[in-house]
Amino acid sequence: MASLISCPHCGSRPKEEFEIKGAALPRPAPDAPQSEWFDHVFLRENPRGRYDEYWHHAAGCRRWLVVTRDTASHEVEACRDAAERVPA
Amino acid sequence: MRYSAFSVFRNALDKHRGWSSAWRFPEPKPHYDIIIVGGGGHGLATAHYLAKEHGITNVAVLEKGYIGSGNVGRNTTIIRSNYLLPGNNPFYELSLKLWEGLEQDLNYNAMVSQRGVLNLYHSDAQQAAYTRRGNGMRLHGVDAEMLDRAQLKTMLPFMDFDNARFPILGGLIQRRGGTVRHDAVAWGYARAADARGVDVIQNCEVTGIRRENGRVVGVETSKGFIGCNKLGLAAAGNSSRVAEMAGLKLPIESHVLQAFVSEGLKPFIDHVVIFGAGHFYVSQSDKGGLVFGGDIDGYNSYAQRGNLAIVEHVAEAGLAMIPALSRIRYLRSWGGVMDMSMDGSPIIDCTPIDNLYLNAGWCYGGFKATPASGFCFAHLLARGEPHSVTRAMRLDRFERGYAIDETGRGAQPNLH
Numbered sequence: 001m002a003s004l005i006s007c008p009h010c011g012s013r014p015k016e017e018f019e020i021k022g023a024a025l026p027r028p029a030p031d032a033p034q035s036e037w038f039d040h041v042f043l044r045e046n047p048r049g050r051y052d053e054y055w056h057h058a059a060g061c062r063r064w065l066v067v068t069r070d071t072a073s074h075e076v077e078a079c080r081d082a083a084e085r086v087p088a
Numbered sequence: 089m090r091y092s093a094f095s096v097f098r099n100a101l102d103k104h105r106g107w108s109s110a111w112r113f114p115e116p117k118p119h120y121d122i123i124i125v126g127g128g129g130h131g132l133a134t135a136h137y138l139a140k141e142h143g144i145t146n147v148a149v150l151e152k153g154y155i156g157s158g159n160v161g162r163n164t165t166i167i168r169s170n171y172l173l174p175g176n177n178p179f180y181e182l183s184l185k186l187w188e189g190l191e192q193d194l195n196y197n198a199m200v201s202q203r204g205v206l207n208l209y210h211s212d213a214q215q216a217a218y219t220r221r222g223n224g225m226r227l228h229g230v231d232a233e234m235l236d237r238a239q240l241k242t243m244l245p246f247m248d249f250d251n252a253r254f255p256i257l258g259g260l261i262q263r264r265g266g267t268v269r270h271d272a273v274a275w276g277y278a279r280a281a282d283a284r285g286v287d288v289i290q291n292c293e294v295t296g297i298r299r300e301n302g303r304v305v306g307v308e309t310s311k312g313f314i315g316c317n318k319l320g321l322a323a324a325g326n327s328s329r330v331a332e333m334a335g336l337k338l339p340i341e342s343h344v345l346q347a348f349v350s351e352g353l354k355p356f357i358d359h360v361v362i363f364g365a366g367h368f369y370v371s372q373s374d375k376g377g378l379v380f381g382g383d384i385d386g387y388n389s390y391a392q393r394g395n396l397a398i399v400e401h402v403a404e405a406g407l408a409m410i411p412a413l414s415r416i417r418y419l420r421s422w423g424g425v426m427d428m429s430m431d432g433s434p435i436i437d438c439t440p441i442d443n444l445y446l447n448a449g450w451c452y453g454g455f456k457a458t459p460a461s462g463f464c465f466a467h468l469l470a471r472g473e474p475h476s477v478t479r480a481m482r483l484d485r486f487e488r489g490y491a492i493d494e495t496g497r498g499a500q501p502n503l504h
Contacts, residue, residue: 003396015395015397016397019386020386020387020502022388022500022501022502023341023388033324037487038487041430041486041499042339042430042486042487042499043337043339044328044338044339044340044341045240045328045337045339046328046329046338046341046342046388047328047339048326048329048342048390051388053388055385062227069387071342071388071389071390071391072389072390072391073391074389077296087477
């Protein structure tokens, strides 16, 4: 794991200030079929390589972030606020 | 060659030049009845029990590295069956019973040592929880015993009983639990399976799963295509990667768990002691090193190495439990990739693909399960139906709402 995560609000901070939640996945519609919700809650691509994850800057700005990270090399590629809309 | 005191004596006459290799190094045949992907403890045990219990010997175990290079050589060697839930306990108890007869079965010294596994408690609530777990174990016919503070003081006088945050009030012990030398488990199973005709093929990485009309017909490997009638996956931390080759998406995340060993010390800790509240557990190897570990690092990882923050955290937790550890030094640390499932319990099941079978989701509890995992996976591969103790360990249990969640934390793999 890279030892620093560059928070868009606080700058480059030690990763011990952050808590990980897990994969940042698009949330299905509330009335989506059960199979879609099952997939969302329980199934994971679990890639070896680039992965988007929710991290919480718990000991900093307390914002939820989406960190793009490599699961094999542990390098952090990008980090943005989770509220920020990204073009699909 | 059968190992015995006599064989040691006889070979001594020849200055030990007469020993042969414990297993062969075969090139793959074009086709096998069953191929197992993953030559770790579980894969090798599966091959052994396929040959021994079901008479199926036209089997290959494909290992991308060398035998013992994965999690079977990267754990803290603990065996126990102190599980609460009905879906788990009988399975782990079968495993412990197989451990008890393992060395005779394999004709291999695996240094099985039933030194007792002790879980400490620090509050009334924790005492109640451990009493419940102990009762659950005894209802399954498994040994469990609650120990009070006075008993612990005679067993482990050097612990910090009056710690301000986590005073030690007592513990739950399973005396039949203990440790096993992990490398010897891999070697013993490899040797026993090989002796019955199983091909253990090392340095053979599976790169694809070939299917025709839906069914699996074989695997693409770094040593070329190998055909099979049935395919079993036992790839631990890489389960998602291998399953993806067959188009499956698993309820699994890969996480890194670290373990540590200290410099060698004189006999000091006689049991496996688990300080769950502080995320620390320790035992002492026969060589004298303290073998200890803590929680997973918490983030998804395929790297077989962890982070310094956990090294520090584990050391702090260890000091909180045993202040005398302050002067010992770390000798080595290592990381293994855990296949963390969505409820913290494993999967031994068929898959939606007819002749593809899955053994995965061991979280950080795979080592103790090795014999039963192999035994039950062999049963499933040979007969196409689950062994009775793995009936609950279904792949589709999440969808049906029958998760086996020992810790009650839900679909959050890094918390199990």
